[in-house]
Amino acid sequence: MLARKVLPLFLTVAAAGCPMAASTPSEGKGGACPAGMALIAIEGAPSYCIDRWEAQVVEVRGKQEVPHAPTTPVTNLTVKAVSRPGVVPQGYISKTEAEAACRAAKKRLCTGKEWEQACRGKHPTTFPYGDERKSGYCNDSGRAPLASLYPDLGDGVYASDKAMNDARINQAPNTVAPTGSFAKCKNAFGVFDMVGNLHEWVADMNGSRGTFRGGYYQDTHLNGDGCAYKTVAHDVSYHDYSTGFRCCL
Numbered sequence: 263m264l265a266r267k268v269l270p271l272f273l274t275v276a277a278a279g280c281p282m283a284a285s286t287p288s289e290g291k292g293g294a295c296p297a298g299m300a301l302i303a304i305e306g307a308p309s310y311c312i313d314r315w316e317a318q319v320v321e322v323r324g325k326q327e328v329p330h331a332p333t334t335p336v337t338n339l340t341v342k343a344v345s346r347p348g349v350v351p352q353g354y355i356s357k358t359e360a361e362a363a364c365r366a367a368k369k370r371l372c373t374g375k376e377w378e379q380a381c382r383g384k385h386p387t388t389f390p391y392g393d394e395r396k397s398g399y400c401n402d403s404g405r406a407p408l409a410s411l412y413p414d415l416g417d418g419v420y421a422s423d424k425a426m427n428d429a430r431i432n433q434a435p436n437t438v439a440p441t442g443s444f445a446k447c448k449n450a451f452g453v454f455d456m457v458g459n460l461h462e463w464v465a466d467m468n469g470s471r472g473t474f475r476g477g478y479y480q481d482t483h484l485n486g487d488g489c490a491y492k493t494v495a496h497d498v499s500y501h502d503y504s505t506g507f508r509c510c511l
Contacts, residue, residue, distance in 0.1 A: 460506030
C-alpha cells in the first residue's frame with residue numbers, strides 16, 4: 263500500500279489568471295526553459311526542462327483561471343499546472359488528472375528516468391543533497407492525522423476513499439509544506455522537494471497501474487530510498503492526500 267501524506271493547507275493559492283513567465287536565458291543553452299523550470303543537461307543524455315517546484319493547479323473556466331484549494335480533489339474540473347515557490351502544492355490528484363494539468367500548461371508528465379535523473383542531480387546521489395540521509399533536510403518526518411480523524415476505522419481507513427481524500431488531512435500541521443520551504447531539499451539543478459512532501463506521479467505505467475516517485479512527508483524509504491523511491495500500487499485514477507506531481511517539457 264502506498265504511503266500517505268498530509269499538508270498544512272490553504273497557506274497560499276495561485277493567483278487567478280497568472281500567465282507563464284517568459285523564458286529565462288540563464289536556465290538553458292540552445293533554448294531556455296520557461297520560468298519556474300530548470301534545465302536538466304547531462305552528458306550523453308537528451309536535455310529537458312523540469313518544474314523546480316511541485317505543482318499547484320488553477321481551475322480553467324473558459325478564459326479565466328481561478329484558484330483551487332490544494333487540499334481538495336480536482337475531479338470533473340479542468341485544471342492547469344503551475345510551478346512557483348512558497349505555495350501549498352496540489353495533493354488529492356490522480357495520474358490522469360495530473361497529465362491533463364500538465365497538458366493545459368503545454369507541458370507533460372516526466373518519465374521515470376527523467377524524474378530520477380533530475381532528482382539525483384548533476385553528480386548522481388541517493389538524495390538530492392547527497393548520499394546520506396540527513397534529518398530535517400527534506401519534509402520526510404510528518405504525520406497524517408488519519409487515526410485521530412477516523413478512530414473507529416483502524417487499518418480500514420486506508421480502504422476508505424472518503425477518509426483518504428479528507429481535506430482536513432493536508433490542512434493539519436506537520437504535513438505538506440509550501441514549495442521550497444525546505445531549502446536544503448534541493449539538488450544542484452535547483453529543483454526542490456523531489457524527496458518527501460508529496461508523492462509525484464510520472465508517465466511510466468506498470469500494466470494498468472501508474473507510478474509515483476519520491477515518497478511523501480510520512481515515508482521516503484519503504485518503497486526505495488530517496489530518489490529511488492517508487493510505488494506502482496495504484497490505478498491511474500487513484501488519488502489521496504499524498505499524491506501530487508510536477509511537469510517536464
